[in-house]
Amino acid sequence: KHPFAKKVTPIPKAKYGGRHAVTMLPGGGIGPELMGYVKEVFRYGGVPVDFETVQIDPKSDSNEDLEYAITSIRRNGVAIKGNIETKSLDTDVISRNVALRNELDLFVNVVHCQSCPGIKARQKDIDIIIIRQNTEGEYAMLEHESVHGVVESMKVVTEENSERLARYAFDYCRLHGRKKVTTVHKANIMKLSDGLFLEVSKRVAKEYPDIQHDAMIIDNTCMQLVANPHQFDVMLTTNLYGSIVSNVICGLLGGAGLLSGRNYGDHYAVFEPGTRNTGTAIAGKNIANPIAMLNASVDMLEHLGHDSHAEVIRTAINKTISEDHIHTPDLGGQATSIDVVQNIIKHVQALSKKCQIV
Ligand code: ATP
Numbered sequence: 001k002h003p004f005a006k007k008v009t010p011i012p013k014a015k016y017g018g019r020h021a022v023t024m025l026p027g028g029g030i031g032p033e034l035m036g037y038v039k040e041v042f043r044y045g046g047v048p049v050d051f052e053t054v055q056i057d058p059k060s061d062s063n064e065d066l067e068y069a070i071t072s073i074r075r076n077g078v079a080i081k082g083n084i085e086t087k088s089l090d091t092d093v094i095s096r097n098v099a100l101r102n103e104l105d106l107f108v109n110v111v112h113c114q115s116c117p118g119i120k121a122r123q124k125d126i127d128i129i130i131i132r133q134n135t136e137g138e139y140a141m142l143e144h145e146s147v148h149g150v151v152e153s154m155k156v157v158t159e160e161n162s163e164r165l166a167r168y169a170f171d172y173c174r175l176h177g178r179k180k181v182t183t184v185h186k187a188n189i190m191k192l193s194d195g196l197f198l199e200v201s202k203r204v205a206k207e208y209p210d211i212q213h214d215a216m217i218i219d220n221t222c223m224q225l226v227a228n229p230h231q232f233d234v235m236l237t238t239n240l241y242g243s244i245v246s247n248v249i250c251g252l253l254g255g256a257g258l259l260s261g262r263n264y265g266d267h268y269a270v271f272e273p274g275t276r277n278t279g280t281a282i283a284g285k286n287i288a289n290p291i292a293m294l295n296a297s298v299d300m301l302e303h304l305g306h307d308s309h310a311e312v313i314r315t316a317i318n319k320t321i322s323e324d325h326i327h328t329p330d331l332g333g334q335a336t337s338i339d340v341v342q343n344i345i346k347h348v349q350a351l352s353k354k355c356q357i358v
Pocket residue numbers: 029030256257276277278279280281282287288289290292330
């Protein structure tokens with residue numbers, strides 16, 4: 001057994017009267033409208049899930065809403081979220097997104113970056129899994145002004161979190177038939193912090209001789225992603241590089257409105273759009289792409305074991321994008337968000353009847 005092995009209790013999945021209860025955190029910007037679409041699609045699909053919605057006031061200096069949200073996720077075990085804003089001017093009020101991930105120990109973020117047929121994109125046939133450290137690195141939020149004009153920011157990398165993340169990546173490969181893990185780092189400059197992350201991944205890789213392992217510096221990774229993304233299979237990254245890499249790949253595949261991201265710890269699971277955008281500028285205009293949040297809701301249904309409902313909604317999404325070509329402006333189309341959702345609902349109704357799940 002590896003030195004950081006510990007007994008993992010099963011992830012709770014709250015169920016009342018045969019229906020799952022899930023925490024919904026709409027967040028700011030386009031979050032609330034996207035959550036409305038998820039509820040609408042679930043209603044037409046007859047999905048047995050009820051949402052406990054928690055709004056977090058971005059301007060508040062108090063963490064009362066956040067604490068309630070965390071309690072709700074602890075109770076339900078599962079959540080779907082938009083990007084939560086923190087607009088307080090008080091520098092002691094930290095990012096609610098980061099605080100939530102840390103409190104629930106959601107140590108891994110998984111983004112499956114797969115090309116979508118029918119969408120004009122800069123690169124074709126991409127199929128990359130990003131496995132990103134989700135709770136430490138530059139996101140430690142330990143910053144201070146030591147003397148006027150000099151700010152220090154702490155980057156935290158621990159052997160324990162690096163090791164469990166690396167294990168997650170190699171186990172993921174075995175489970176999903178993937179062949180190669182690439183550790184993304186900057187250990188040539190950050191010799192201790194990224195050095196530790198890299199060394200641990202090399203050590204763990206030795207226990208998985210059936211999976212190839214290599215490493216790449218973040219600068220070169222960005223260049224290689226743009227020039228030749230097909231060389232990548234599974235990317236194992238620190239927190240900040242994971243954010244950069246997922247945004248680069250989403251840009252290659254069609255933007256922020258398509259892909260979903262999954263956050264896991266040993267106990268809880270939180271689902272959200274892959275690039276975690278707020279989209280304030282496009283909020284309330286009926287132009288936001290609903291697909292990323294709907295894909296997040298499908299991931300959530302798979303996690304809850306509602307496989308047939310997940311399959312119906314995923315198929316309805318894919319038909320809308322790839323066969324009907326109903327695209328919002330971010331994908332070069334002219335459809336509104338509601339056009340896309342209504343078309344998905346049309347397919348959901350037809351497919352549900354066919355599968356006799358409603
Ligand atoms: P703001 O949140 O104020 O719009 P921003 O420029 O930081 O600020 P992000 O929220 O980070 O924007 O989003 C990045 C880009 O992706 C923006 O151009 C935004 O409009 C776009 N975007 C994000 N989500 C979606 C979506 N679901 N549909 C279409 N475009 C989106």
